[in-house]
Amino acid sequence: MTKNEFIAVMERQLIRLPKADRDDILSDYEDHFARGMAEGKTEEQVCADIGDPDELALTYLENLPDGSKGAPYVPAQEPQQAEAPTYQPPVYGAQDAAQNAPYVQQTQPTRSFDRTTSIVIVVLLSLFIAAPVVFMLVQTVLGLFGAGIGFGVASIAFLVSGVLGTSVGVAVAIGVLLMSIGFLAFGGLFIVGGIALIKCIIIIIKWYVGECKKIIEEGRF
Amino acid sequence: MTIQFKKGVLELCVLSMLKQDDQYGYDVASKLSGSINVADGSIYLVLRRLKQEEYVSSYLEESSGGPPRKYYVITRKGEQFLDQLIEEWELLVDNVNSIINGTAAQNFQLVTAQNQSVEFEDNE
Numbered sequence: 341m342t343k344n345e346f347i348a349v350m351e352r353q354l355i356r357l358p359k360a361d362r363d364d365i366l367s368d369y370e371d372h373f374a375r376g377m378a379e380g381k382t383e384e385q386v387c388a389d390i391g392d393p394d395e396l397a398l399t400y401l402e403n404l405p406d407g408s409k410g411a412p413y414v415p416a417q418e419p420q421q422a423e424a425p426t427y428q429p430p431v432y433g434a435q436d437a438a439q440n441a442p443y444v445q446q447t448q449p450t451r452s453f454d455r456t457t458s459i460v461i462v463v464l465l466s467l468f469i470a471a472p473v474v475f476m477l478v479q480t481v482l483g484l485f486g487a488g489i490g491f492g493v494a495s496i497a498f499l500v501s502g503v504l505g506t507s508v509g510v511a512v513a514i515g516v517l518l519m520s521i522g523f524l525a526f527g528g529l530f531i532v533g534g535i536a537l538i539k540c541i542i543i544i545i546k547w548y549v550g551e552c553k554k555i556i557e558e559g560r561f
Numbered sequence: 562m563t564i565q566f567k568k569g570v571l572e573l574c575v576l577s578m579l580k581q582d583d584q585y586g587y588d589v590a591s592k593l594s595g596s597i598n599v600a601d602g603s604i605y606l607v608l609r610r611l612k613q614e615e616y617v618s619s620y621l622e623e624s625s626g627g628p629p630r631k632y633y634v635i636t637r638k639g640e641q642f643l644d645q646l647i648e649e650w651e652l653l654v655d656n657v658n659s660i661i662n663g664t665a666a667q668n669f670q671l672v673t674a675q676n677q678s679v680e681f682e683d684n685e
Contacts, residue, residue: 368586368605371630375587378627391600399606 341387343373353397365400451559458559462552470548477541484534491527495520571599571607573650576643579617579635586633608633616642 347366354362369390376386390396453461498520502513555561574597578589590604611617616639621629635643 365605365609367631368608369602371585372587372590372601372605374627375585375630389594389601391602393602396600396602396606399603400609 341384343383343386346373346387346390346393349393350397353394354400356401452561453559455556455559458556462555466552474541474545477537477544481534481537481541484530484537488527488530488534491523491530495523495527498523567597567599568607569646570650571597571603572611573643573646575604575607575611576616576635576639576646579633580640580643583632583634585630589633611639614642615639 347369350369351362351366354365357365372390373383373386377383451458498516502516502520571593574593575589578584578592586605586608589608590601593599593604594601608617608619612619612633615636617633618636619631619633622632624630
């Protein structure tokens with residue numbers, strides 16, 4: 341098999357991929373052939389060691405960036421079906437500065453923001469939106485607990501006066517005792533509400549931290 | 562060697578070599594194919610996968626009398642991943658050796674070939 345046959349087979353198999361990815365992959369193999377032959381090997385020798393182009397291409401298709409395996413890749417942009425193989429080996433000669441740009445920009449999964457910017461965004465979001473919201477929620481919790489405790493104390497007061505005040509009249513005493521129970525229940529309601537709100541806050545915070553991590557890792561919303 | 566296991570070992574070897582030195586894909590491939598029986602082409606597969614995971618990045622470098630060649634470089638994230646891989650590898654080697662020597666302890670943990678960092682995600 342010649343170098344051009346090898347490249348042609350790979351290019352045909354990889355036609356589903358966007359051109360940038362395809363060119364990036366094929367440039368690796370162009371490099372490999374160039375180095376191999378510079379060391380005196382023939383195209384056939386390099387081909388013998390390099391592996392089967394169909395199998396190699398298939399494995400590239402299996403490991404798509406979005407994690408899908410083997411599914412037909414439907415590109416969002418250019419209509420791949422109509423495109424004839426157009427891979428041009430790099431033109432040797434005048435090298436312009438653009439060639440030295442970091443190669444990785446073509447093939448990384450798309451980020452809207454780089455790492456530093458995404459960290460800044462997360463910090464700003466946390467300071468100006470998340471923190472005030474959390475403060476508000478925490479204050480509500482404190483308010484609920486406060487009310488609960490207040491009612492609880494009132495309940496005890498009623499209990500004490502109800503017990504002590506049996507001389508005033510049994511009916512009144514019973515009434516006061518019932519109020520004590522009522523206030524206790526009411527206060528308990530507030531405490532329960534406060535606890536529930538705390539659990540909600542924890543869930544919200546966990547979700548928010550997760551989202552922040554994702555923004556930093558992936559560089560987009 | 563199963564395919565999965567080989568993939569894991571290849572990643573370990575490629576990252577290890579790149580940690581010692583930035584190098585061209587060709588050099589990685591030729592050094593490795595001396596030791597491990599893999600097709601040269603599959604090294605580029607590994608490099609690409611590592612690049613997608615941001616364990617490795619690449620840049621073009623001028624080479625005299627030819628086109629710019631692609632240099633591969635390990636990233637900091639890649640070095641951390643490599644440390645993890647080495648740890649798992651050494652644990653595996655120890656455990657397998659103790660099985661072979663018949664000195665396996667009552668309960669040991671076989672490390673699988675999958676290198677997955679455990680991230681606790683709340684899906685409530």
